[in-house]
Amino acid sequence: MTSDGQTTAPSRSEARGLSHAREIEGHLTALDSFAPMALGVLSVASGIYTYLGVRSQLDGTGGMTFFAAVAYSLAVSVAIFVFWSYMVRLVPAMRSARDRLGMLLTMGLGSAAIIAMSSWLNAAALAGAAAVEQHLAETVQDYQTELELANRVAVAGQSLQLDVARARQSFQDLSAQEATGDLSGTAGRGAVFRVLTQKADELSGLESQIEGQGPQITAAFEEGNAILSRMRELTAGAGDVNERSVRFAEESVRLAGLIAQLRQLSVAPLVDRAAQDLSASVVLPALDGSTEAIRSGQQTTIDSVLGLLKQRADTLRAAAQAVMAMPVPEETTYQPISTAEAVLRYAGDFIPSWAGAIAIDLLPAVLVFMMMVAQSAIRAHRDPIDPRETMTLAELRAAMAALREIEGAGAPPPASPQPPGDRLQPETPDNVASLDRGQRRP
Numbered sequence: 236m237t238s239d240g241q242t243t244a245p246s247r248s249e250a251r252g253l254s255h256a257r258e259i260e261g262h263l264t265a266l267d268s269f270a271p272m273a274l275g276v277l278s279v280a281s282g283i284y285t286y287l288g289v290r291s292q293l294d295g296t297g298g299m300t301f302f303a304a305v306a307y308s309l310a311v312s313v314a315i316f317v318f319w320s321y322m323v324r325l326v327p328a329m330r331s332a333r334d335r336l337g338m339l340l341t342m343g344l345g346s347a348a349i350i351a352m353s354s355w356l357n358a359a360a361l362a363g364a365a366a367v368e369q370h371l372a373e374t375v376q377d378y379q380t381e382l383e384l385a386n387r388v389a390v391a392g393q394s395l396q397l398d399v400a401r402a403r404q405s406f407q408d409l410s411a412q413e414a415t416g417d418l419s420g421t422a423g424r425g426a427v428f429r430v431l432t433q434k435a436d437e438l439s440g441l442e443s444q445i446e447g448q449g450p451q452i453t454a455a456f457e458e459g460n461a462i463l464s465r466m467r468e469l470t471a472g473a474g475d476v477n478e479r480s481v482r483f484a485e486e487s488v489r490l491a492g493l494i495a496q497l498r499q500l501s502v503a504p505l506v507d508r509a510a511q512d513l514s515a516s517v518v519l520p521a522l523d524g525s526t527e528a529i530r531s532g533q534q535t536t537i538d539s540v541l542g543l544l545k546q547r548a549d550t551l552r553a554a555a556q557a558v559m560a561m562p563v564p565e566e567t568t569y570q571p572i573s574t575a576e577a578v579l580r581y582a583g584d585f586i587p588s589w590a591g592a593i594a595i596d597l598l599p600a601v602l603v604f605m606m607m608v609a610q611s612a613i614r615a616h617r618d619p620i621d622p623r624e625t626m627t628l629a630e631l632r633a634a635m636a637a638l639r640e641i642e643g644a645g646a647p648p649p650a651s652p653q654p655p656g657d658r659l660q661p662e663t664p665d666n667v668a669s670l671d672r673g674q675r676r677p
Contacts, residue, residue, distance in 0.1 A: 259609050274319055274599060281353055281595050282312030288356025291363060291574045311353045318345050319599035327606040330614075335607075342603065349596045355575065357592035362585040363574025364476045369581050371470040371483055374569050378490055379463055381564040385497040386456045391558045392501040393452065396445040398554050399506065402547040403438035406431050409543075434544060441509050445502045455497045462490045480571055487569035503558035510552035 286308035293300045322342050329335040359366075410431035466486050469479045572580070582589060 259613050263606075263609060270323065270602070271320070273602075274316055274323075277595060277598060278312040278316040278319075281315055281357060282308040284357040284360040284592070284595070285311045285353050287360035288358075288363070288575065291359060292356075315349060315353070315596060315599075318349070319603070322603045323599065323606055326603050327610040342600065346597055346600065350593060354589075354593045354596050355579065357595060358582075358585070358589050359575040359578045361592055362578055362588035365588075366577030366581050366585060367476045367480065367572060367574055368470055369584055370572050370577050371466070371480065374483075374487070374567070375463060375466050375470060377567040378466070378487065378494075378569075381567050382456070382459045382463065382490070382494055382497070384562065384564045385494050386452065386459075388503070388558065388561050388563065389452045389456075389497055389501045391561060392503040392506070392555075393445060393449055395502060395506045395551070395554055395558065396442055398551055399438050399442045399445065399509075402551060403435050403442060405543075405547070406435035406438065410435060437509070437512075441506065444505070448500050448502060452497065452500050455493055455500065459490060459493045459497070462486050462493065466490070476574075484569055484571060491566075491568070498563075501558070503555045507552055507555035507559065510548045510555060 286304050289304040289307050326338045329338050466483055469483045
């Protein structure tokens with residue numbers, strides 16, 4: 236506009252910008268026709284998945300439970316629709332940076348509330364069953380590790396049978412030498428022979444006990460593998476995951492008892508105690524030599540045998556403690572878990588499901604930013620130009636029609652026409668005389 240109030244024609248670049256702004260406005264007008272429908276569809280879809288998530292969290296199967304889930308999902312759908320309807324309209328209309336920042340903070344707070352009340356339930360509906368199966372699979376893996384380590388410790392305990400057999404054989408060989416007189420110098424079955432035979436018999440009994448537990452360990456390990464196989468079938472099987480979880484819990488109780496039994500079958504503690512008793516509990520018989528020299532030789536041999544017992548006991552005890560020092564896994568206990576809790580615990584394994592659950596709720600935020608960019612572009616092209624120079628022909632016609640209506644409403648109403656016979660004439664003496672004559676006329 237010039238100094239004398241006249242408007243100037245827009246430049247060529249301003250005309251192109253104005254044309255571009257009108258093009259964007261035309262697109263927005265076309266998109267506004269179905270934008271509410273799109274928000275409604277997204278809200279309903281989110282409400283459906285929210286209902287599925289809520290239904291899995293509520294106990295009971297009665298009508299009250301059903302209506303509670305429906306009411307919650309309906310409230311979520313309405314909240315999402317109303318919130319994003321406000322955001323789509325208000326955020327792009329903000330002009331100052333302060334106002335935009337305030338609306339964006341409000342949108343962020345509302346988005347967090349939507350995630351808290353809806354998105355995690357959507358994720359539970361999308362990936363809840365898979366997350367529970369993931370929990371079952373990891374529990375099976377823990378049980379398998381515990382079973383294998385328990386079996387390894389038990390089998391390592393069985394290897395102590397060789398050490399016990401070696402010690403037992405050494406005492407048997409010494410007793411045979413004593414019977415022939417090669418040990419103490421006096422042939423026969425005297426005091427030294429009885430001490431050696433006593434310890435050989437103790438070790439022989441321990442060896443038999445160790446050997447008897449071998450088949451039990453094998454049977455327990457095979458039964459544990461069979462239970463693990465059934466648990467794997469329940470993990471990846473068909474049907475409702477809650478029903479499978481119940482059967483899985485029953486199998487886990489059996490397996491836990493079997494692992495405890497397998498731990499008890501380890502003979503390492505038994506060998507450790509037997510090694511302690513080997514040298515500590517020696518019943519020394521009376522020396523039965525006929526002469527003092529023979530009795531002195533028997534005492535010397537018995538002292539040597541006691542030293543040998545201590546050495547063998549220390550060797551067995553060290554072997555048993557090495558087995559007992561083997562790493563023992565932590566006791567595994569299966570804890571039933573809901574779909575929502577499973578999704579939260581194993582969120583890292585279900586990132587696509589979480590992304591879809593959140594996107595269905597926050598996708599309208601993209602529409603908000605699109606509207607902000609479009610409105611900013613329109614303002615950038617329209618603001619430098621005088622509004623009177625941006626009017627289209629249709630807008631000009633509408634403005635002229637409105638102006639005529641306003642002018643017509645403000646003008647005085649025209650005088651209504653009267654019939655010729657009813658027009659009043661001014662009163663003159665001639666008119667009065669003629670009127671009187673007419674009235675006197677018969």
